[in-house]
Amino acid sequence: MKVTVDQEKCVSSGQCVMSAPDVFDQREEDGVAVVLTAQPPAGQEEDVRTAAAVCPALAITVVEE
Amino acid sequence: MTTSPTTAPTAEFPLPRAAGCPFDPPPRLRELQDEAPLARVRLWDGSTPWLVTRYADQRTLLADPRLSSDVTRPGYPAAAPRRDTGGNSIGFILMDDPEHARLRRMVTAPFAIRRVEAMRPAVQRIVDEQIDAMLAGPQPADLVEAFALPVPSLVICELLGVPYADHDFFQENSRSLVRRTTSAQERSASFEALHEYLDDLISRKLAQPQDDLLSELAARVPRGELSRGDAAGIGVLLLVAGHETTANMIALGTLALLDHPDQLAVLRDGDDPKAAARAVEELLRYLNITHGGRRRVALADIEIAGQVIRAGEGVIMANDIGNRDPEAFPDPDRLDLGRDARRHVAFGFGVHQCLGQPLARLELQVVYGTLYRRVPTLRVAADRDSLRFKHDGVIYGVYELPVSW
Numbered sequence: 001m002k003v004t005v006d007q008e009k010c011v012s013s014g015q016c017v018m019s020a021p022d023v024f025d026q027r028e029e030d031g032v033a034v035v036l037t038a039q040p041p042a043g044q045e046e047d048v049r050t051a052a053a054v055c056p057a058l059a060i061t062v063v064e065e
Numbered sequence: 066m067t068t069s070p071t072t073a074p075t076a077e078f079p080l081p082r083a084a085g086c087p088f089d090p091p092p093r094l095r096e097l098q099d100e101a102p103l104a105r106v107r108l109w110d111g112s113t114p115w116l117v118t119r120y121a122d123q124r125t126l127l128a129d130p131r132l133s134s135d136v137t138r139p140g141y142p143a144a145a146p147r148r149d150t151g152g153n154s155i156g157f158i159l160m161d162d163p164e165h166a167r168l169r170r171m172v173t174a175p176f177a178i179r180r181v182e183a184m185r186p187a188v189q190r191i192v193d194e195q196i197d198a199m200l201a202g203p204q205p206a207d208l209v210e211a212f213a214l215p216v217p218s219l220v221i222c223e224l225l226g227v228p229y230a231d232h233d234f235f236q237e238n239s240r241s242l243v244r245r246t247t248s249a250q251e252r253s254a255s256f257e258a259l260h261e262y263l264d265d266l267i268s269r270k271l272a273q274p275q276d277d278l279l280s281e282l283a284a285r286v287p288r289g290e291l292s293r294g295d296a297a298g299i300g301v302l303l304l305v306a307g308h309e310t311t312a313n314m315i316a317l318g319t320l321a322l323l324d325h326p327d328q329l330a331v332l333r334d335g336d337d338p339k340a341a342a343r344a345v346e347e348l349l350r351y352l353n354i355t356h357g358g359r360r361r362v363a364l365a366d367i368e369i370a371g372q373v374i375r376a377g378e379g380v381i382m383a384n385d386i387g388n389r390d391p392e393a394f395p396d397p398d399r400l401d402l403g404r405d406a407r408r409h410v411a412f413g414f415g416v417h418q419c420l421g422q423p424l425a426r427l428e429l430q431v432v433y434g435t436l437y438r439r440v441p442t443l444r445v446a447a448d449r450d451s452l453r454f455k456h457d458g459v460i461y462g463v464y465e466l467p468v469s470w
Contacts, residue, residue, distance in 0.1 A: 011166070011416045012173035014181075014423055019407070021178075031173035054407055056418035058128050 001045050002063045003052075005033045009059035016055055020047035033059065074113045078106035078381065079357060087454050087463075088321050088352060089398065094118055094386035103372045106381070114142035114379025115372075116358070120390035120410065122370050123359075123382040127415035132361035132380060134417055135161050141362040142379030144459065146249040156302045158417060169420060171291055172299055175224065175278045181423040184224065188431045191219045196439050200470070205446035208466040212436070213315035214308070220428055221307030225300065226277025227266065235259060239308045243459040256301065263300035267293065278303070303421070310354065311425050313455070313462025315432050318348045320452075320463055321400060322437070323445055331402045333437040341434035344402040345426055348433070350409035351400050353385040356461040359413050384410045442470045 003023065005016070012031030016024035023040045024033055040048050052060040080091035097104050098118035106116045117123050126132055136147065136159040157168040174180070199211040206212075218236060222229040238255040241247050247255070263279075270283040279300055285291040291299075322329040332344055358381040367374045374380055388409045389397040412419035419425070437443060445452075446469040453464040 011418065012170070012177065013418055014176070014178035017178040018423070018426075026177040026179070028177075029174060030170050031177040050407060056128070056412075056414050057416055 001040055001048065001065055002038055003035055003040060003048055004038065004061045005035050006059045006061070007032050007034075009057045011057045011059075013056050016051040016060060019051035019054060020044060023048055024051060074105040074107040075101060076104070076106050076116075078108055078116060082454075082456065087452075088317075088324075088400075090353070090356070090383070090385040090389060094383055095389070098386050098390060103370045103374075108142055109145070110143070112140075112142060112379060114140075114360075114381055115374055117370075117380060117382045118386045118390075119370070120387040120393040123384060123387040123410055124414050126361070126367070126369065126380060127359060127382055127410070127413060127417075129367065129415075130162070131363060131365045131367055133161050133364050134159055134165070134361060138362050140377040140379050142360050142381050144357050144360070145245060145247075145252075156298055158302065162416060166416065168291075168295060168299065171282065171285060172278070172303065172420065175281065176420055176423055178423050181427055184220070184424070185427060185431065187223060188220055188428055189435070191223075192216055192431050192435050193439075195219075196436065200440070204469040205467040206469070208319060208468045209312070209316045209463065210465070213319075213466070214312040216315065216432060217307055217311035217428055220311075220424070221304060224278050224307075224424065225303060226270065226275050226279045227304060231262070235262065235304055236308065239305045242305055243309045245457045245459055259301045259304065260297050263304070264293070264297040267296050267300065306419075306421055307424070309458075309460045309462075310421075311428050313354050313458075313460050314348065314352065314425070314429055316466045317352055317354060317462045318429070318433065319436065319443070319468075320445065320466055321348065321352060322433075323443070325400050328400055328402050329437055332433055333441050336434075336438065338430065338434065340402070341430045342426070343405070344433050345429040346406040346409060347400065347402050347404055348429070349411040350388045350394065350406040352461075353388045353409075353411045354461040355411065355413075355459075356385050357459055358383045358385075359410075359417075382410075384413065440470045443468055444470065 010032045014026055016033050017026055023037055023044055025036055026033055048062060052062045076093055080093045082091050102119040102122055104116050105113045107113050117126060157165045195212050195215050199206050218232055219229055238259050241251055241255040266279055267283045270280040274280040282296050286293055286296055331340060361380045363374045363376050363378050363380060365376050388411060391397050412422045447467040455462045
């Protein structure tokens with residue numbers, strides 16, 4: 001699995017951090033999402049899919065490999 | 066002008082709930098969801114916007130930039146006569162990008178998940194103190210006045226740096242702003258009073274900065290990032306939004322749990338933060354207190370669910386019934402604290418999704434995770450028929466909830 005965030009689209013909701021805190025974080029200055037691990041380790045894929053589904057800005061892209 | 070059968074309004078909106086079912090959306094909404102997922106409804110002013118009742122359509126539309134939140138555009142389906150803003154900013158929730166994004170981004174950092182999470186001990190202290198105070202007082206107590214309103218009020222005051230001593234003033238004006246029966250003039254007066262109050266606080270924070278959100282906001286004014294009026298306007302928005310929403314979720318959520326003792330037991334007999342977090346999502350889904358729907362106006366023709374929404378037409382996403390869509394949530398009318406309800410649209414969806422949701426979640430997690438454990442004998446101390454629900458409110462809830470223990 002490979003995950004990316006479009007920071008231009010991101011609205012800093014933090015939903016991704018709530019869903020998958022080991023994979024996403026937020027920039028300190030404006031809360032925009034950052035990806036910590038672009039290839040989430042096994043066991044966290046479902047959390048990442050949830051993060052993508054709940055992102056209100058549809059800013060998260062998940063590519064299943 | 067002729068009206069084709071497909072565009073004739075099928076119902077007045079808002080619709081009435083069924084008697085004796087205070088937690089369920091109006092039954093007519095379920096019928097529309099089954100039969101006409103995009104239907105014309107008639108509003109108080111005679112306008113006939115579209116009502117969208119299915120979860121998937123609501124998410125699609127709320128994420129579509131061709132739908133505008135700009136309340137000043139012709140065709141916007143207003144819930145009430147628009148107030149005169151007296152030249153002051155109407156707030157970014159009723160604006161479109163890029164101006165909406167610019168202003169919203171001024172306050173996204175304080176609502177980042179890890180910063181909000183750092184407030185957990187403070188929120189826990191506030192909740193514990195309010196429970197202590199309620200338990201020390203007379204029975205029955207009104208849970209709304211004794212607990213549900215003070216908790217979010219104290220929390221938002223702490224976050225913003227607003228003196229809680231002024232709470233009578235800003236609670237009454239917040240209440241007036243979300244009451245559907247408030248006249249446009251009264252609403253203007255409440256907004257003006259709050260705007261003036263926040264403007265004065267911004268001055269004080271500029272002179273003497275403290276470690277709070279208003280000081281952070283005030284510091285942007287001399288740097289030229291934010292106008293003085295916009296800073297006060299954002300302050301008003303956060304103060305008001307931080308009150309009635311969470312307060313109603315606390316009181317109505319408690320009533321719903323007392324009506325579902327097997328579900329209440331999950332929180333009362335356990336001490337699992339994950340279970341409390343799941344419970345919050347399910348109660349947000351189940352109660353969906355923003356019962357007026359998310360409102361937009363189309364900027365272009367949009368095809369959806371076999372219909373075409375024309376440019377200039379109003380659209381209302383009824384997220385209360387969206388959260389009861391069986392396609393999205395199996396057995397949707399059952400309150401089930403064990404389900405994964407995180408995909409609900411109680412906070413809306415798209416770029417306007419509730420900014421304060423991490424704080425609301427934190428407060429509700431602490432409240433639901435604490436109140437019933439500390440007061441296991443909590444019960445309603447009133448005749449059920451005497452409870453008054455906020456059918457007339459922008460935010461749904463219960464006006465008073467007499468409880469004993």
